[in-house]
Structure formats: C-alpha cells, structure tokens
Amino acid sequence: DQQVKQNSPSLSVQEGRISILNCDYTNSMFDYFLWYKKYPAEGPTFLISISSIKDKNEDGRFTVFLNKSAKHLSLHIVPSQPGDSAVYFCAALEPARQLTFGSGTQLTVLP
Amino acid sequence: DVKVTQSSRYLVKRTGEKVFLECVQDMDHENMFWYRQDPGLGLRLIYFSYDVKMKEKGDIPEGYSVSREKKERFSLILESASTNQTSMYLCASSQYTDTQYFGPGTRLTVL
Numbered sequence: 001d002q003q004v005k006q007n008s009p010s011l012s013v014q015e016g017r018i019s020i021l022n023c024d025y026t027n028s029m030f031d032y033f034l035w036y037k038k039y040p041a042e043g044p045t046f047l048i049s050i051s052s053i054k055d056k057n058e059d060g061r062f063t064v065f066l067n068k069s070a071k072h073l074s075l076h077i078v079p080s081q082p083g084d085s086a087v088y089f090c091a092a093l094e095p096a097r098q099l100t101f102g103s104g105t106q107l108t109v110l111p
Numbered sequence: 112d113v114k115v116t117q118s119s120r121y122l123v124k125r126t127g128e129k130v131f132l133e134c135v136q137d138m139d140h141e142n143m144f145w146y147r148q149d150p151g152l153g154l155r156l157i158y159f160s161y162d163v164k165m166k167e168k169g170d171i172p173e174g175y176s177v178s179r180e181k182k183e184r185f186s187l188i189l190e191s192a193s194t195n196q197t198s199m200y201l202c203a204s205s206q207y208t209d210t211q212y213f214g215p216g217t218r219l220t221v222l
Contacts, residue, residue: 006153009151032209034209034210036213041120041215041216041218042215042216043115043201043202043203043213043214043215043216044154044201044213045213046210046211046212049209049210089153089154091154093208093209096208097208098144098156098159098169098208099156099208099209099211101146101153101154101155102153103151103152103153104153
C-alpha cells in the first residue's frame with residue numbers, strides 16, 4: 001500500500017502563474033518531507049524539505065507547506081518558468097527508516 | 112558538490128544474462144541506495160547499504176543482489192535478467208538518512 005501518494009500524474013500551468021503540486025501520506029510516523037525534481041535522462045535533484053515541527057519552508061520561488069492534521073503537503077512554485085517543467089517527487093522519512101517516495105507529478109509550464 | 116556517477120547511461124541485455132550496474136560517489140557518504148523508477152510507480156528502493164560490506168533489502172529486492180566492497184562503490188547485480196527488469200535504475204548516496212544525492216540513472220532494456 002502506497003504510504004506517499006501524488007494523485008495528479010500531470011499538471012499544466014501557464015508561465016508566470018503559480019504551480020501547486022500536492023502530496024498525501026498515510027504514515028503518521030513520517031517526520032521529515034522532501035521534494036525532488038527530475039528532468040528526463042537525469043537523476044532526481046533535491047529541491048526543498050520541511051520538518052514536521054514546521055508548517056512552511058520557503059526557498060526563493062519554492063515554498064513547501066505541511067498540514068500534519070490532514071497528512072498533506074504541497075509545493076508552490078511562484079512564478080512558474082518553462083525551466084520548471086520536470087517530474088516532481090515528494091518523499092517522506094520515518095525515523096530510523098529510509099525515504100519513501102511518491103509516484104511523481106509531471107509539471108509542464110507553458111510559455 | 113556531491114557527484115554520483117553510474118557506469119552506463121543506456122544498457123541493452125538479453126533475458127538470462129548477468130548484469131552489473133555500478134555506482135560511484137565521491138563524497139565519502141556512508142549510505143548508498145539502488146532504486147528503480149517505473150511510470151506511475153515512482154522510485155522504489157531495491158537495496159541499500161549503510162557501510163562497507165553491509166546491505167539491507169529495500170521494498171523490491173527479488174531478482175537483485177548488491178555488493179559494496181569499498182565505501183565509494185555500490186554495485187547492483189541482476190543474476191539472470193528478465194524482461195520485467197527493464198527499467199530506469201537510479202543510484203543515490205547520503206551521509207545521513209535524509210537528503211539523498213542521485214546519479215544520472217541507467218536505462219536498462221532486457222530483450
């Protein structure tokens with residue numbers, strides 16, 4: 001059973017607008033969450049993370065929000081740029097365990 | 112910058128062949144990982160290693176084995192390749208349990 005779910009396989013957004021990528025999890029033991037970005041024919045690269053003691057973390061155009069009661073996190077990209085077009089994976093970490101990844105969301109930013 | 116390299120970007124093998132995928136990291140990281148990425152399934156952990164000569168099964172170890180004789184090198188072995196092992200294979204390393212750094216991936220096709 002998937003403990004980390006990204007229910008939208010794809011998302012298209014106009015350049016300059018906000019992209020919102022969503023991730024839900026079921027394991028209440030997860031205490032650290034990460035987003036990775038992957039271009040075709042490349043490995044995933046770390047983008048941003050958040051600890052469960054916070055509800056928001058911001059890094060430039062990227063902000064991650066965590067709603068622990070809803071077991072939901074989201075990644076906001078503002079403004080979206082064509083170079084942001086990639087597959088985005090969310091991942092969650094339980095203490096003393098390994099990362100669990102979601103299935104990914106393909107973001108396409110249209111010029 | 113962390114550098115994780117994988118021996119091949121593309122590989123084509125025949126059913127029943129023994130396949131070696133090699134991964135090298137240059138940051139003296141303790142932990143190394145092998146994942147496979149398939150459409151709609153995200154990244155699934157095959158094996159990981161937290162020390163030389165140590166290995167742990169991930170979520171889908173069947174049909175695979177690993178070797179870690181040196182700290183910087185982690186090999187994935189398919190003893191007898193099958194068509195359902197056609198996939199993108201990603202190696203990663205990390206110093207702690209959170210942020211992992213990925214190699215570029217090996218696209219393996221088994222005919």
